[in-house]
Amino acid sequence: xxxxxxxxxxxxxxxxxxxxxxxxxxxxxxxxxxxxxxxxxxxxxxxxxxxxxxxxxxxxxxxxxxxxxxxxxxxxxxxxxxxxxxxxxxxxxxxxxxxxxxxxxxxxxxxxxxxxxxxxxxxxxxxxxxxxxxxxxxxxxxxxxxxxxxxxxxxxxxxxxxxxxxxxxxxxxxxxxxxxxxxxxxxxxxxxxxxxxxxxxxxxxxxxxxxxxxxxxxxxxxxxxxxxxxxxxxxxxxxxxxxxxxxxxxxxxxxxxxxxxxxxxxxxxxxxxxxxxxxxxxxxxxxxxxxxxxxxxxxxxxxxxxxxxxxxxx
Amino acid sequence: xxxxxxxxxxxxxxxxxxxxxxxxxxxxxxxxxxxxxxxxxxxxxxxxxxxxxxxxxxxxxxxxxxxxxxxxxxxxxxxxxxxxxxxxxxxxxxxxxxxxxxxxxxxxxxxxxxxxxxxxxxxxxxxxxxxxxxxxxxxxxxxxxxxxxxxxxxxxxxxxxxxxxxxxxxxxxxxxxxxxxxxxxxxxxxxxxxxxxxxxxxxxxxxxxxxxxxxxxxxxxxxxxxxxxxxxxxxxxxxxxxxxxxxxxxxxxxxxxxxxxxxxxxxxxxxxxxxxxxxxxxxxxxxxxxxxxxxxxxxxxxxxxxxxxxxxxxxxxxxxxxxxxx
Numbered sequence: 001x002x003x004x005x006x007x008x009x010x011x012x013x014x015x016x017x018x019x020x021x022x023x024x025x026x027x028x029x030x031x032x033x034x035x036x037x038x039x040x041x042x043x044x045x046x047x048x049x050x051x052x053x054x055x056x057x058x059x060x061x062x063x064x065x066x067x068x069x070x071x072x073x074x075x076x077x078x079x080x081x082x083x084x085x086x087x088x089x090x091x092x093x094x095x096x097x098x099x100x101x102x103x104x105x106x107x108x109x110x111x112x113x114x115x116x117x118x119x120x121x122x123x124x125x126x127x128x129x130x131x132x133x134x135x136x137x138x139x140x141x142x143x144x145x146x147x148x149x150x151x152x153x154x155x156x157x158x159x160x161x162x163x164x165x166x167x168x169x170x171x172x173x174x175x176x177x178x179x180x181x182x183x184x185x186x187x188x189x190x191x192x193x194x195x196x197x198x199x200x201x202x203x204x205x206x207x208x209x210x211x212x213x214x215x216x217x218x219x220x221x222x223x224x225x226x227x228x229x230x231x232x233x234x235x236x237x238x239x240x241x242x243x244x245x246x247x248x249x250x251x252x253x254x255x256x257x258x259x260x261x262x263x264x265x266x267x268x269x270x271x272x273x274x275x276x277x278x279x280x281x282x283x284x285x286x287x288x289x290x291x292x293x294x295x296x297x298x299x300x301x302x303x304x305x306x307x308x309x310x311x312x313x314x
Numbered sequence: 315x316x317x318x319x320x321x322x323x324x325x326x327x328x329x330x331x332x333x334x335x336x337x338x339x340x341x342x343x344x345x346x347x348x349x350x351x352x353x354x355x356x357x358x359x360x361x362x363x364x365x366x367x368x369x370x371x372x373x374x375x376x377x378x379x380x381x382x383x384x385x386x387x388x389x390x391x392x393x394x395x396x397x398x399x400x401x402x403x404x405x406x407x408x409x410x411x412x413x414x415x416x417x418x419x420x421x422x423x424x425x426x427x428x429x430x431x432x433x434x435x436x437x438x439x440x441x442x443x444x445x446x447x448x449x450x451x452x453x454x455x456x457x458x459x460x461x462x463x464x465x466x467x468x469x470x471x472x473x474x475x476x477x478x479x480x481x482x483x484x485x486x487x488x489x490x491x492x493x494x495x496x497x498x499x500x501x502x503x504x505x506x507x508x509x510x511x512x513x514x515x516x517x518x519x520x521x522x523x524x525x526x527x528x529x530x531x532x533x534x535x536x537x538x539x540x541x542x543x544x545x546x547x548x549x550x551x552x553x554x555x556x557x558x559x560x561x562x563x564x565x566x567x568x569x570x571x572x573x574x575x576x577x578x579x580x581x582x583x584x585x586x587x588x589x590x591x592x593x594x595x596x597x598x599x600x601x602x603x604x605x606x607x608x609x610x611x612x613x614x615x616x617x618x619x620x621x622x623x624x625x626x627x628x629x630x631x632x633x634x635x636x637x638x639x640x
Contacts, residue, residue: 085569092435111564112535112539112540113563113564114538114539115539116411116435117411117435118436119538122536122537123535207438211433216546218544218546235431235432239545239546240405241404245546249573249574253577253578254582
């Protein structure tokens with residue numbers, strides 16, 4: 001028993017040769033956000049407060065989101081409270097600085113669960129959340145990723161590395177902003193309250209209007225009284241396999257442990273190279289399986305265990 | 315056991331005072347759609363084609379809340395959504411925020427078959443529709459006088475409501491002031507009538523499929539997305555079964571209703587009817603909803619925890635039933 005928290009910064013083909021200057025800012029961001037989360041949990045704050053990690057500019061799925069085929073950003077996010085099963089989701093955001101906060105407002109301030117596109121943007125203005133012109137979110141690295149994807153005529157997960165020749169634009173890392181795509185956080189407090197949140201820019205070169213797994217309750221995000229889950233990877237595969245819901249369903253209906261339920265979902269239900277997830281259980285366990293080359297991740301439990309990692313451990 | 319089976323629905327949560335002629339109209343439409351599906355199944359059309367065919371018919375007829383006859387947003391416009399899932403390989407397609415595509419379920423099918431994605435929405439979906447050359451009409455095509463009247467009432471009451479099928483002439487008999495023990499989404503049942511449509515099929519080869527389509531909630535915020543396009547919530551199909559749900563969208567999403575029917579069959583070994591009953595009883599909390607389901611064994615089942623659900627079902631051995639009440 002006890003609290004536990006896990007974060008991810010996306011799963012994908014993260015090459016083991018990833019140079020330190022691309023690795024360290026992200027590891028530092030994960031470590032920093034982990035510490036924020038741990039302090040909150042130690043102070044017995046409601047777990048959903050812990051979700052507001054987008055306030056840290058290093059861990060903002062917003063700026064640094066990958067681009068649609070039109071070169072624009074369309075961000076989406078989702079939040080769910082395990083106790084009440086209340087949830088909020090948003091899609092198609094173009095100017096909202098913190099998508100997850102808007103998702104939370106949908107949950108708390110509307111009779112609905114999910115708002116998208118113009119309607120979501122209008123709601124953001126009504127609520128007075130911070131908005132900024134859409135160019136703020138667009139980074140050179142992602143412009144290049146999009147170019148590469150178009151040349152190869154494919155849609156890809158955010159981590160597919162740019163070609164070697166584009167290494168020179170590494171210099172565009174302003175003020176420690178990281179170019180992280182999907183990010184997620186799950187936590188359980190010392191009372192067993194579970195919560196999850198996920199936020200993303202989606203797939204590189206996605207069609208305008210494409211919605212992925214992140215805002216779909218049961219696919220990329222889910223929490224109930226058994227566990228809280230946040231998934232990352234290829235949205236279409238995660239939707240089809242209802243990944244987040246299945247982890248909880250395996251625990252509830254088949255009596256599997258958190259670790260086994262998560263492992264089964266990642267190994268048996270989604271194709272290799274398409275998914276990863278983080279999950280915590282009501283009893284304070286953590287698991288972070290993935291079937292991709294790597295997954296930026298971090299976790300901590302009350303007994304003092306902490307971990308920040310990218311590739312499979314040992 | 316074995317053989318094909320089909321079920322259709324036109325929404326859960328029906329006013330017990332619905333005039334008899336409206337009840338008959340509903341039953342006739344359900345029967346017609348059922349027969350359409352049955353002919354298709356007899357000609358060996360695959361399950362995923364049958365569900366699309368039947369839902370298209372339901373969308374085109376203005377009686378239920380989908381396609382023409384959809385509930386209106388707070389702005390008086392129509393924003394439709396739909397999803398389809400093929401149990402073989404669990405391929406799926408979904409669309410939201412559709413304003414000018416005549417048959418949203420067919421657009422969802424194209425997303426599944428012709429795009430690299432599973433879900434497209436709003437202007438991106440509309441753009442895709444144009445590229446695919448699907449039949450487009452003005453948004454006005456979908457708006458009916460009945461629904462304009464209902465939106466006005468909903469605004470006066472300043473509440474979200476499901477669409478209302480009793481024509482304006484009957485309104486004086488069901489004032490908001492009447493204390494009714496029957497409620498859905500906080501509204502007296504007389505003012506509530508959700509009529510999302512759906513179809514689930516298992517074909518002669520044991521392949522399951524499901525499709526759902528809707529205009530959503532009357533007076534909903536623009537941009538509001540409900541359970542119908544959400545795989546695992548309003549629609550789901552796998553090699554074991556196919557499910558389509560209807561009712562209070564937010565409750566269906568929280569309960570991941572469609573996925574849960576399949577999950578209790580898969581992970582707890584429950585049979586189809588048991589799974590449907592379990593999910594309706596245990597997964598809805600205070601929410602009101604209904605669903606239809608078929609299994610790869612040729613069984614058909616439905617369940618609902620509210621007053622009435624427009625539905626019809628048929629199996630290859632000759633069983634056929636259309637109903638509204640328990």
